[in-house]
Amino acid sequence: MSTKLISAEEAVSVIKSNQRVFIHGAAMTPSILIEALMNRAGELSNVDIIHLHTEGHAPYSSNTYKNSFHVNSFFIANNLRKAVNEENADYVPVFLSEIHLLFKNNILRPDVALLQVSPPDVHGYCSLGASVDIALAAANSAKILIAEVNEQAPRTHGAGSIHMSKFNYLVHTNQHLHCHYAAILSENDKKIGQYISTLIEDGATLQLGIGAVPEAVLAELGNHKRLAIHTEMFSDGIIPLVEKGIITGEDKKISPGKMVTSFVLGTHKIYDFIHDNPAVSMREASYTNDPGIIRLNPKVTAINSAIEIDLTGQVCADTIGAYQFSGVGGQLDFIRAAALSEGGKPIIAMESTTKKGESKIVPFLKEGAGVTTTRAHIHYVVTEYGIANLYGMNLRQRAKALIEIAHPNHQEKLEKEAFKRFKHL
Secondary structure, X not given: OOOOEOOHHHHHOOOOOOOXXXXXOEOOOOHHHHHHHHOOHHHOOOEEEEEOOEOOOXXXXXXXXXXXXXXXXXXXXXXXXXXXXXXXXXXXXXXXXXXXXXXXXXXXXXXXXXXXXXOOOOOOEXXXXXXXXXXXXXXXXXXXXXXXXXXXXXXXXXXXXXXXXXXXXXXXXXXXXXXXXXXXXXXXXXXXXHHHHHHOOOOOEEEEOXXXXXXXXXXXXXXXXXXXXXXXXXXXXXXXXXXXXXXXXXXXXOOOXXXXXXXXXXXXXXXXXXXXXXXXXXXOHHHHOOHHHHOOOOOEEEXXXXXXXEOXXXXXXXXXXXXXXXXXXXXXXXXXXXXXXXXXXXXXEOOOEOOOOOEOEEOOOOOOOOOOEOOOOOOEEEEOOEEEEOOOXXXXXXXXXXXXXXXXXXXXXXXXXXXXXXXOO
């Protein structure tokens, strides 16, 4: 390693104008390399930066650097939201399961990959740690690999190992990973969690993300048995269920006994949990989010969120009107797979209203809104007012079922709009 061990400034000096640079994401965002790259901004022009959601600052998206860098992101986090909706960044709509093909087929292939990895083991292999997702595909596609070798990065099992000989330049660091802390659960979150828990059967394979609703669901599973994890990501909420013997994975058909995920984001507790833990299998998103693989597990229960849903079941989960809020991600990958799994249940969960009191169940999606999940894919919709199973229902029946779980303050207006559209309910 010593022959390639240099400073961050020296490492990023190889990046040239007009190149495409991939940045590792989530907990493994390489902040030292990003900072060093910003120091070179005045020397660079038209550098295309690509990544999934990153943690920490995203200074390259600032107007200050608009002549140096432009961002094409596959998912939007809070640090990029303003730039994407203004002028110095763009969003690429794509399923998480297919991003690797953009690299492989030379559509958005990176010239340089900026990564964060664990120190090499006795065999010389570094680990991509808490974020394998599309990072491994980027590493396999890029011409130049630059990595922060972080003493505090977890060494994880699965598919995220890269031999140190593959790196062109290594930068030694010793710093905490980026953390995400659990949301404080509202009473509505708890009600939604309770409703969803009644849909989860013993022996189910769970997909859930990060945020209040997934945390609320996990908190309600204390009396379940033989649960399994096959998901694109998980956080701290699974640890108590593993420790209590509730998550065992014994009924899974794919990687039985293992918790399969593509990235992990939470507190240091979850990073300690996944470190050298053979029960956790970190895999590429092309694997974790492949519906053909997911569906082979029994009772796949996919729990995803929505920004709004119209009376026919169309789900918008990544925009607020034309305002790009997040991304397509893996929602449809798992919703479809759950529907095809034996005993599976695709679930869309959300509070019935926004923070401003507006209904999230609407006659029509807002102008400019993206349809993340189509009405043909929807089965269960859950709010704090109950559960609606739209599968097999006609449009009028769907409207009626959704109105029943809307906030009472909005039900009369929704009924009038539904009658206007469908003539009767």
